Amino acid sequence: MFKTFAKAIQSLSVALLMGLPMASSAQQLSENASIVVESPWARASLGMSRPGGAYLTVRNEGSEPISLIGLRAEISGMASIHETRTNSDGVSIMAPADNIVIPPGGMFALEPGGYHAMLMQLQSPLVEGETFPLTLLFSDRTELEITVPVLGIGARGPEG
Ligand SMILES: [Cu+2]
Structure with a gap:
Protein backbone atom coordinates (compact mmCIF):
# COMPACT_ATOMS: atom_id res chain seq x y z
CA MET A 1 0.00 0.00 0.00
CA PHE A 2 2.89 2.25 0.89
CA LYS A 3 4.63 1.72 -2.39
CA THR A 4 1.48 2.59 -4.26
CA PHE A 5 1.30 5.87 -2.41
CA ALA A 6 4.98 6.49 -2.77
CA LYS A 7 4.87 6.11 -6.50
CA ALA A 8 1.85 8.29 -6.91
CA ILE A 9 2.47 11.26 -9.08
CA GLN A 10 -0.07 13.98 -9.32
CA SER A 11 -0.14 15.88 -12.46
CA LEU A 12 -2.44 18.69 -13.37
CA SER A 13 -2.18 20.30 -16.71
CA VAL A 14 -3.36 23.34 -18.52
CA ALA A 15 -6.88 24.56 -18.22
CA LEU A 16 -8.15 27.86 -19.34
CA LEU A 17 -10.91 29.28 -17.23
CA MET A 18 -11.23 32.83 -18.34
CA GLY A 19 -14.20 34.88 -17.42
CA LEU A 20 -15.53 32.40 -14.87
CA PRO A 21 -16.39 33.61 -11.40
CA MET A 22 -13.90 32.66 -8.72
CA ALA A 23 -14.99 29.69 -6.69
CA SER A 24 -12.81 29.18 -3.67
CA SER A 25 -12.05 25.50 -4.14
CA ALA A 26 -11.95 25.30 -7.93
CA GLN A 27 -8.78 24.86 -9.89
CA GLN A 28 -8.09 28.11 -11.57
CA LEU A 29 -5.26 28.02 -14.00
CA SER A 30 -4.25 31.11 -15.80
CA GLU A 31 -3.73 31.44 -19.51
CA ASN A 32 -0.52 29.69 -20.54
CA ALA A 33 -0.03 28.29 -17.04
CA SER A 34 0.87 24.69 -16.53
CA ILE A 35 1.73 23.63 -13.04
CA VAL A 36 2.75 20.08 -12.20
CA VAL A 37 2.98 18.84 -8.64
CA GLU A 38 5.00 15.68 -8.05
CA SER A 39 5.70 13.33 -5.18
CA PRO A 40 3.70 14.95 -2.39
CA TRP A 41 4.11 13.31 1.02
CA ALA A 42 3.89 14.11 4.69
CA ARG A 43 5.28 12.60 7.85
CA ALA A 44 2.98 11.02 10.34
CA SER A 45 2.48 13.41 13.26
CA LEU A 46 2.85 12.87 16.97
CA GLY A 47 -0.79 13.44 17.73
CA MET A 48 -2.00 16.99 17.24
CA SER A 49 0.12 19.02 19.64
CA ARG A 50 3.03 19.51 17.26
CA PRO A 51 2.82 20.85 13.69
CA GLY A 52 2.91 18.53 10.72
CA GLY A 53 5.21 18.84 7.73
CA ALA A 54 4.52 18.11 4.06
CA TYR A 55 6.79 18.03 1.06
CA LEU A 56 6.41 18.06 -2.72
CA THR A 57 7.87 19.39 -5.94
CA VAL A 58 6.18 22.03 -8.11
CA ARG A 59 7.20 22.43 -11.73
CA ASN A 60 6.23 25.36 -13.91
CA GLU A 61 5.73 24.10 -17.43
CA GLY A 62 4.13 27.33 -18.55
CA SER A 63 5.70 30.25 -20.36
CA GLU A 64 5.32 32.80 -17.54
CA PRO A 65 6.92 32.95 -14.09
CA ILE A 66 4.56 32.00 -11.31
CA SER A 67 4.72 32.63 -7.57
CA LEU A 68 3.68 30.15 -4.92
CA ILE A 69 2.06 32.45 -2.37
CA GLY A 70 0.48 30.18 0.18
CA LEU A 71 -1.30 27.04 1.28
CA ARG A 72 -4.66 26.01 2.59
CA ALA A 73 -5.56 22.73 4.25
CA GLU A 74 -8.60 21.67 6.22
CA ILE A 75 -6.38 19.54 8.39
CA SER A 76 -4.48 22.62 9.57
CA GLY A 77 -5.77 25.75 11.26
CA MET A 78 -2.72 27.57 9.92
CA ALA A 79 -0.83 26.22 6.92
CA SER A 80 2.11 28.11 5.48
CA ILE A 81 5.37 27.64 3.67
CA HIS A 82 8.43 27.76 5.87
CA GLU A 83 12.10 27.76 5.16
CA THR A 84 14.61 26.07 7.43
CA ARG A 85 17.84 28.05 7.66
CA THR A 86 20.98 27.75 9.69
CA ASN A 87 21.83 30.97 11.52
CA SER A 88 25.34 32.24 12.30
CA ASP A 89 25.47 30.15 15.50
CA GLY A 90 24.85 27.00 13.53
CA VAL A 91 21.34 26.69 14.89
CA SER A 92 18.49 25.70 12.59
CA ILE A 93 15.63 28.12 12.58
CA MET A 94 12.41 28.25 10.60
CA ALA A 95 10.87 31.31 9.06
CA PRO A 96 7.89 31.90 6.82
CA ALA A 97 8.95 31.93 3.19
CA ASP A 98 7.66 34.54 0.85
CA ASN A 99 8.04 35.50 -2.77
CA ILE A 100 8.73 32.03 -4.11
CA VAL A 101 8.97 32.63 -7.84
CA ILE A 102 9.18 29.64 -10.16
CA PRO A 103 10.50 30.63 -13.60
CA PRO A 104 9.17 29.05 -16.79
CA GLY A 105 10.65 25.56 -17.01
CA GLY A 106 11.78 25.78 -13.40
CA MET A 107 10.96 23.76 -10.33
CA PHE A 108 10.67 24.35 -6.62
CA ALA A 109 11.09 21.63 -4.04
CA LEU A 110 9.68 21.43 -0.55
CA GLU A 111 11.91 18.89 1.17
CA PRO A 112 13.16 17.99 4.65
CA GLY A 113 15.78 20.46 5.84
CA GLY A 114 14.70 23.17 3.39
CA TYR A 115 11.38 24.63 2.43
CA HIS A 116 8.38 22.78 3.77
CA ALA A 117 4.64 23.02 4.12
CA MET A 118 4.14 23.75 7.82
CA LEU A 119 0.81 22.50 9.07
CA MET A 120 0.16 24.23 12.37
CA GLN A 121 -2.89 23.78 14.57
CA LEU A 122 -3.56 20.27 13.31
CA GLN A 123 -7.26 19.53 13.37
CA SER A 124 -6.61 15.79 13.30
CA PRO A 125 -3.43 13.73 13.47
CA LEU A 126 -1.51 12.80 10.32
CA VAL A 127 -1.86 9.03 10.32
CA GLU A 128 0.48 6.79 8.37
CA GLY A 129 -1.30 5.23 5.39
CA GLU A 130 -3.94 7.94 5.17
CA THR A 131 -4.11 10.94 2.85
CA PHE A 132 -5.30 14.53 3.15
CA LEU A 137 -2.21 29.04 -3.91
CA PHE A 138 -0.46 30.85 -6.74
CA SER A 139 -0.09 34.52 -7.64
CA ASP A 140 -2.35 34.31 -10.68
CA ARG A 141 -5.20 33.01 -8.48
CA THR A 142 -4.59 29.44 -9.49
CA GLU A 143 -5.62 27.10 -6.69
CA LEU A 144 -4.39 23.56 -7.03
CA GLU A 145 -5.72 20.89 -4.69
CA ILE A 146 -3.54 17.83 -4.34
CA THR A 147 -3.79 14.66 -2.27
CA VAL A 148 -0.93 14.11 0.15
CA PRO A 149 -0.15 10.58 1.36
CA VAL A 150 1.08 10.26 4.94
CA LEU A 151 4.23 8.17 5.32
CA GLY A 152 5.85 6.88 8.50
CA ILE A 153 7.09 9.12 11.26
CA GLY A 154 10.72 8.55 10.29
CA ALA A 155 10.22 8.77 6.52
CA ARG A 156 12.69 10.85 4.56
CA GLY A 157 10.79 10.83 1.30
CA PRO A 158 8.58 8.83 -1.02
CA GLU A 159 11.49 6.49 -1.78
CA GLY A 160 11.84 5.69 1.91
CU1 LIG B 1 8.28 24.99 9.70
Missing part, protein backbone atom coordinates in the same frame (compact mmCIF):
# COMPACT_ATOMS: atom_id res chain seq x y z
CA PRO A 133 -6.06 17.34 0.69
CA LEU A 134 -3.75 20.34 0.44
CA THR A 135 -4.38 23.38 -1.73
CA LEU A 136 -1.51 25.36 -3.24
Whole structure:
Protein backbone atom coordinates (compact mmCIF):
# COMPACT_ATOMS: atom_id res chain seq x y z
CA MET A 1 0.00 0.00 0.00
CA PHE A 2 2.89 2.25 0.89
CA LYS A 3 4.63 1.72 -2.39
CA THR A 4 1.48 2.59 -4.26
CA PHE A 5 1.30 5.87 -2.41
CA ALA A 6 4.98 6.49 -2.77
CA LYS A 7 4.87 6.11 -6.50
CA ALA A 8 1.85 8.29 -6.91
CA ILE A 9 2.47 11.26 -9.08
CA GLN A 10 -0.07 13.98 -9.32
CA SER A 11 -0.14 15.88 -12.46
CA LEU A 12 -2.44 18.69 -13.37
CA SER A 13 -2.18 20.30 -16.71
CA VAL A 14 -3.36 23.34 -18.52
CA ALA A 15 -6.88 24.56 -18.22
CA LEU A 16 -8.15 27.86 -19.34
CA LEU A 17 -10.91 29.28 -17.23
CA MET A 18 -11.23 32.83 -18.34
CA GLY A 19 -14.20 34.88 -17.42
CA LEU A 20 -15.53 32.40 -14.87
CA PRO A 21 -16.39 33.61 -11.40
CA MET A 22 -13.90 32.66 -8.72
CA ALA A 23 -14.99 29.69 -6.69
CA SER A 24 -12.81 29.18 -3.67
CA SER A 25 -12.05 25.50 -4.14
CA ALA A 26 -11.95 25.30 -7.93
CA GLN A 27 -8.78 24.86 -9.89
CA GLN A 28 -8.09 28.11 -11.57
CA LEU A 29 -5.26 28.02 -14.00
CA SER A 30 -4.25 31.11 -15.80
CA GLU A 31 -3.73 31.44 -19.51
CA ASN A 32 -0.52 29.69 -20.54
CA ALA A 33 -0.03 28.29 -17.04
CA SER A 34 0.87 24.69 -16.53
CA ILE A 35 1.73 23.63 -13.04
CA VAL A 36 2.75 20.08 -12.20
CA VAL A 37 2.98 18.84 -8.64
CA GLU A 38 5.00 15.68 -8.05
CA SER A 39 5.70 13.33 -5.18
CA PRO A 40 3.70 14.95 -2.39
CA TRP A 41 4.11 13.31 1.02
CA ALA A 42 3.89 14.11 4.69
CA ARG A 43 5.28 12.60 7.85
CA ALA A 44 2.98 11.02 10.34
CA SER A 45 2.48 13.41 13.26
CA LEU A 46 2.85 12.87 16.97
CA GLY A 47 -0.79 13.44 17.73
CA MET A 48 -2.00 16.99 17.24
CA SER A 49 0.12 19.02 19.64
CA ARG A 50 3.03 19.51 17.26
CA PRO A 51 2.82 20.85 13.69
CA GLY A 52 2.91 18.53 10.72
CA GLY A 53 5.21 18.84 7.73
CA ALA A 54 4.52 18.11 4.06
CA TYR A 55 6.79 18.03 1.06
CA LEU A 56 6.41 18.06 -2.72
CA THR A 57 7.87 19.39 -5.94
CA VAL A 58 6.18 22.03 -8.11
CA ARG A 59 7.20 22.43 -11.73
CA ASN A 60 6.23 25.36 -13.91
CA GLU A 61 5.73 24.10 -17.43
CA GLY A 62 4.13 27.33 -18.55
CA SER A 63 5.70 30.25 -20.36
CA GLU A 64 5.32 32.80 -17.54
CA PRO A 65 6.92 32.95 -14.09
CA ILE A 66 4.56 32.00 -11.31
CA SER A 67 4.72 32.63 -7.57
CA LEU A 68 3.68 30.15 -4.92
CA ILE A 69 2.06 32.45 -2.37
CA GLY A 70 0.48 30.18 0.18
CA LEU A 71 -1.30 27.04 1.28
CA ARG A 72 -4.66 26.01 2.59
CA ALA A 73 -5.56 22.73 4.25
CA GLU A 74 -8.60 21.67 6.22
CA ILE A 75 -6.38 19.54 8.39
CA SER A 76 -4.48 22.62 9.57
CA GLY A 77 -5.77 25.75 11.26
CA MET A 78 -2.72 27.57 9.92
CA ALA A 79 -0.83 26.22 6.92
CA SER A 80 2.11 28.11 5.48
CA ILE A 81 5.37 27.64 3.67
CA HIS A 82 8.43 27.76 5.87
CA GLU A 83 12.10 27.76 5.16
CA THR A 84 14.61 26.07 7.43
CA ARG A 85 17.84 28.05 7.66
CA THR A 86 20.98 27.75 9.69
CA ASN A 87 21.83 30.97 11.52
CA SER A 88 25.34 32.24 12.30
CA ASP A 89 25.47 30.15 15.50
CA GLY A 90 24.85 27.00 13.53
CA VAL A 91 21.34 26.69 14.89
CA SER A 92 18.49 25.70 12.59
CA ILE A 93 15.63 28.12 12.58
CA MET A 94 12.41 28.25 10.60
CA ALA A 95 10.87 31.31 9.06
CA PRO A 96 7.89 31.90 6.82
CA ALA A 97 8.95 31.93 3.19
CA ASP A 98 7.66 34.54 0.85
CA ASN A 99 8.04 35.50 -2.77
CA ILE A 100 8.73 32.03 -4.11
CA VAL A 101 8.97 32.63 -7.84
CA ILE A 102 9.18 29.64 -10.16
CA PRO A 103 10.50 30.63 -13.60
CA PRO A 104 9.17 29.05 -16.79
CA GLY A 105 10.65 25.56 -17.01
CA GLY A 106 11.78 25.78 -13.40
CA MET A 107 10.96 23.76 -10.33
CA PHE A 108 10.67 24.35 -6.62
CA ALA A 109 11.09 21.63 -4.04
CA LEU A 110 9.68 21.43 -0.55
CA GLU A 111 11.91 18.89 1.17
CA PRO A 112 13.16 17.99 4.65
CA GLY A 113 15.78 20.46 5.84
CA GLY A 114 14.70 23.17 3.39
CA TYR A 115 11.38 24.63 2.43
CA HIS A 116 8.38 22.78 3.77
CA ALA A 117 4.64 23.02 4.12
CA MET A 118 4.14 23.75 7.82
CA LEU A 119 0.81 22.50 9.07
CA MET A 120 0.16 24.23 12.37
CA GLN A 121 -2.89 23.78 14.57
CA LEU A 122 -3.56 20.27 13.31
CA GLN A 123 -7.26 19.53 13.37
CA SER A 124 -6.61 15.79 13.30
CA PRO A 125 -3.43 13.73 13.47
CA LEU A 126 -1.51 12.80 10.32
CA VAL A 127 -1.86 9.03 10.32
CA GLU A 128 0.48 6.79 8.37
CA GLY A 129 -1.30 5.23 5.39
CA GLU A 130 -3.94 7.94 5.17
CA THR A 131 -4.11 10.94 2.85
CA PHE A 132 -5.30 14.53 3.15
CA PRO A 133 -6.06 17.34 0.69
CA LEU A 134 -3.75 20.34 0.44
CA THR A 135 -4.38 23.38 -1.73
CA LEU A 136 -1.51 25.36 -3.24
CA LEU A 137 -2.21 29.04 -3.91
CA PHE A 138 -0.46 30.85 -6.74
CA SER A 139 -0.09 34.52 -7.64
CA ASP A 140 -2.35 34.31 -10.68
CA ARG A 141 -5.20 33.01 -8.48
CA THR A 142 -4.59 29.44 -9.49
CA GLU A 143 -5.62 27.10 -6.69
CA LEU A 144 -4.39 23.56 -7.03
CA GLU A 145 -5.72 20.89 -4.69
CA ILE A 146 -3.54 17.83 -4.34
CA THR A 147 -3.79 14.66 -2.27
CA VAL A 148 -0.93 14.11 0.15
CA PRO A 149 -0.15 10.58 1.36
CA VAL A 150 1.08 10.26 4.94
CA LEU A 151 4.23 8.17 5.32
CA GLY A 152 5.85 6.88 8.50
CA ILE A 153 7.09 9.12 11.26
CA GLY A 154 10.72 8.55 10.29
CA ALA A 155 10.22 8.77 6.52
CA ARG A 156 12.69 10.85 4.56
CA GLY A 157 10.79 10.83 1.30
CA PRO A 158 8.58 8.83 -1.02
CA GLU A 159 11.49 6.49 -1.78
CA GLY A 160 11.84 5.69 1.91
CU1 LIG B 1 8.28 24.99 9.70
